[in-house]
Amino acid sequence: MADEDFKRLSAKAYEISGIVLGDQKKELVYSRISRRIRKLGLKNFSEYCQHLEANHTAEVNEFVNSITTNLTSFFRESHHFEYLAKEIIPHWKKQNKSIPIRIWSSACSTGPEPYSIAITLHKNMMVKQHNIKILATDLDSDVLKKGREGIYPLTEIEQLPKDYLSCFQQNATTGMGMVKPEIKEMIQFNRLNLLGPWPMNAKFDVIFCRNVVIYFNKETQKELFERLADQLNDGGYLFIGHSETLHGMTSRFESKGRTIYKKIR
Ligand SMILES: C[S@@+](CC[C@H](N)C(=O)[O-])C[C@H]1O[C@@H](n2cnc3c(N)ncnc32)[C@H](O)[C@@H]1O
Incomplete structure (x- = not known):
């Protein structure tokens, strides 16, 4: 994933959800979006960015689901x-x-x-x-x-x-x-x-x-x-x-x- 692709994905994440994807999130984004790239049969991150930026509602949804952190538990912070x-x-x-x-x-x-x-x-x-x-x-x-x-x-x-x-x-x-x-x-x-x-x-x-x-x-x-x-x-x-x-x-x-x-x- 080129730095440029990561920047494009971070910008999209921020635009949709307010989530700031700092450099420390690069690996996480890499592994989660690789799955999407395979599933969609795309060649690379750059193609994925283009696909995402075309604002296909379904992919925007999948993208957001891929970048959120969902850690939680019952009676957390009791x-x-x-x-x-x-x-x-x-x-x-x-x-x-x-x-x-x-x-x-x-x-x-x-x-x-x-x-x-x-x-x-x-x-x-x-x-x-x-x-x-x-x-x-x-x-x-x-x-x-x-x-x-x-x-x-x-x-x-x-x-x-x-x-x-x-x-x-x-x-x-x-x-x-x-x-x-x-x-x-x-x-x-x-x-x-x-x-x-x-x-x-x-x-x-x-x-x-x-x-x-x-x-x-x-x-x-x-x-x-x-x-x-x-x-x-x-x-x-x-x-x-x-x-x-x-x-x-x-x-x-x-x-x-x-x-x-x-x-x-
Ligand atoms: C770490 S979990 C926290 C869950 C729970 N509140 C807790 O403290 O255990 C953060 C949640 O925020 C959601 N989230 C992130 N950005 C959001 C947004 N812009 N609007 C609504 N939910 C968002 C994520 O999908 C994720 O499920």
């Missing part, structure tokens, strides 16, 4: 779920049951994040008595498919507390665990580019935007945090990833502790 259970849910339990509760997992990857949210709610409040909606979105259509299926290797869930394991139908023969329907039905999975238009009308009480802005530059992060503030109800919460910060980005939140922010204006 203090967020503890905060949800101890500080936020008790307040929801006291409020009028007809008031909708809306939560957005905005870069949900294969689903462990929104399912961890749903399990936390299910274990700590009478979810059926409330009007709860969890929206789970991602740019990558492959991960959304996995999220909708809700089937995970038992190795990814067996470390969870026993109480949480009861939210999965476990199959020792296949080595897989399926999220039970009562948890699944709390979540709506949709494709959404954080950099594009957001079709949601209603605002959210909590937004999880974790481990995604690290792939964006500072300008993109600033714009995104402003939009996330606009999309939150007053007093709503934003949870970000362990290596991310709002410091120097926006003044619309107050810190509530480790990577937990409350909207103040």
Whole structure:
């Protein structure tokens, strides 16, 4: 892959997704795009760039799916779920049951994040008595498919507390665990580019935007945090990833502790 080809691919990635592909990502791009080149029967990276730049919707989609990093796990950064259970849910339990509760997992990857949210709610409040909606979105259509299926290797869930394991139908023969329907039905999975238009009308009480802005530059992060503030109800919460910060980005939140922010204006 010539430097020029890598530059063209990086420019395309940035244009579509905001993802900045630095030089350290060259090898990753090489191996992932080589697969696409073989599959399409193209000769080299330069031909692939031409194909991509012609903006064939299907290939743009495949390209984006190839360059995203989808690492995730159930109850990752568990203090967020503890905060949800101890500080936020008790307040929801006291409020009028007809008031909708809306939560957005905005870069949900294969689903462990929104399912961890749903399990936390299910274990700590009478979810059926409330009007709860969890929206789970991602740019990558492959991960959304996995999220909708809700089937995970038992190795990814067996470390969870026993109480949480009861939210999965476990199959020792296949080595897989399926999220039970009562948890699944709390979540709506949709494709959404954080950099594009957001079709949601209603605002959210909590937004999880974790481990995604690290792939964006500072300008993109600033714009995104402003939009996330606009999309939150007053007093709503934003949870970000362990290596991310709002410091120097926006003044619309107050810190509530480790990577937990409350909207103040
Ligand atoms: C490392 S995963 C984080 C998953 C989960 N939030 C967590 O913390 O475990 C980052 C996710 O961000 C998604 N992503 C990257 N750029 C995006 C964009 N512009 N819009 C929406 N999602 C994006 C990727 O597809 C990937 O699934």
